[in-house]
Amino acid sequence: MPGHDEEYEEFARARTPVLLRSAWLLCGDAHLAEDLVQETLAKVYVRWHAAFRSPIENPVAYAQTTLTRTFLSSRRRRSSTERPTGTLPERPVDDGTDRAATRLALLAALDGLAPKDRTVLVLRYLEDLSVEETADRMGCSPGAVRSRSLRALDRIRPLLGSSFSADTERHPS
Amino acid sequence: MNDHHPASRLLRDATDGLEHDLAVDVDRIVRGGTARGRTLRRRRRVGTALAAAAVVGVIGVAAGVGPTLLGGEARTAPEYADQPVTEPVTTPTPTAEPTEAPVTPPAGQVDALVTVSAYDVPGIVGRELGGTVSDPLTQAPYGVSDERQDKMVHFRYDGTLTTVGIERADGLASCEALVDPADQPDGQPAGRCETRDGVLLLLHDETADGVTSRSVWAWRHGYVVSLVSYDSPDGRAEPVAPAPPISEADAVRLVTSEVWFGG
Structure with a gap:
């Protein structure tokens, strides 16, 4: 739909610095933090463009939650010890x-x-x-x-x- | 709140200006996230159905009847390969014993034509279920897709947002992949898959941000017919009903109906 990509990119550009700060504290590494933010943005992108679901009510909270859960999920996969x-x-x-x-x-x-x-x-x-x-x-x-x-x-x-x-x-x- | 907690001050002091100090290229991160998102979205749509079709060399009915019967022209905005596989593709790790009998992927064969226009869908839903329906919602962010094999329309049923879609199944992931919790941002399954009367269904009720939606998808004739009923007029906020007005039973009846197909 018209403007959907632009809206998403505008949101992503505005939120990336904030997401990056959280990600840096979670990952303890700048490169891992960037990767986590990218993965988060990818998931937000999919949800943002999902045709069969209602629009995201609070994209800021959604992105932060996605970041947190993606981090915890990745850590579970990497090491549980x-x-x-x-x-x-x-x-x-x-x-x-x-x-x-x-x-x-x-x-x-x-x-x-x-x-x-x-x-x-x-x-x-x-x-x-x-x-x-x-x-x-x-x-x-x-x-x-x-x-x-x-x-x-x-x-x-x-x-x-x-x-x-x-x-x-x-x-x- | 913790605004004045020493820990808050420490974390904020430490991260203030981080992106500048680390010389982070925000645009690059956004571009990378967007590219990954597109790939993830495409992968979910194409998913295992197309992979299975490629492995067994399935040639859909569409290949046999050719583009004339299916309408002749290409899709306007393909998100995925909508042409059936025309040559068998060898799997990279072939088994020792080739399968002798052809294997039909559950969602790969198109054996009927979609005979309704997306613009007729609200009227059909109203006739089948008896509720009050609006005209299709054509203004952003809704819009109508009325391609031959890719229909999507949003309208209001008893005052609440309703979405009906008909898509080629081989452009979507399998039901199992679609509900896989590992692919969901919240880590929760996105519904459940069931087979009723030989029809594969995806059933998903979800409440998010105070709005409840009920989704039912049916794999029929090589297509996925889907219906989403919300309890609010725009699917975003302010529910006007205690639950989505279309019950699961009615939604299943609708998406498994033959009313969408002919030929």
Whole structure:
């Protein structure tokens, strides 16, 4: 139909940077992140052009959900035996300007996390979803989200500075 | 929400400007995603039916009757190869014992002609099921496809969006492939496949974004006849009925009807 491709490409171009940030945190690698985003866009493309289904009500949420599920699905296929590493990263330069060091330290911290823990972290703290929304998107219970969230936060605690404590998560305002 | 959580600040600080710092070519990613999407879409449409046809060298009825009987001209916008395989194709990994009896793929043989116009479909549905139907919806994003072997029309039945399609089956994936959860973005099966009275059916009820749709596909005469009934006028939002007005039984009756075919 006229304009359908253009609408999709406009949407994809606008959302790709956001998707890429989530994908980078999930994959921990720029190339894998680009691949994940492309796979996500491909699935959105198919759904966008599906003749027998209703139009996507919320393309932004649909794309983010597709990204998350594609990541989890790919990780299930690749390995089901991932184990957290036992070492925590060094705290990066604390002047707030050395973004590259922060990124490296963050990736190092996330590297030991199970895929679902990483996903919880991204959904809750990058995409700013509630526990319930995160549970819904991941297809698990709110309790599982809370527990994974605590585990993920524990991994990055050394990077969070003195303002963070476990109580911040246990008793969110 | 977590806007002021230290973890949110950390993740946002770390990813802010990421695409710029990594010198990511957004256009390249979009082009790649679009190309993959087209391939994925095409693969789903062609899928296993065409592969099976190629392996056993099936020549559809269309090849025998030729283009004259089927109308002479080519499809206007083929998404897939719509010509039947005219030469047997050797499978790359042949079995030791060739199959002696011809194997008929379940969806490959065209043995009837579609004799209705897409523009007549709403009237036929109204006559068969008794509901109130609108004229075909012709404005974007709907539109009508009225090719000889590829019909699609959207209209309203009792005030809700309804879509009817008739497509060559050898341009679609098999029922099993279409519902395969591994191919769905949400990881859930896209319906179920059943055989009733010798007819393969795909049945799928889905609720998304508050709108429920009921899809029934039937593999008949080498075509897939499909009907989707929604509970809302545009299939997007604001349901006007507690459920899609066309029941599964009525949808099955309609898509398995001979009313679409002749010859």
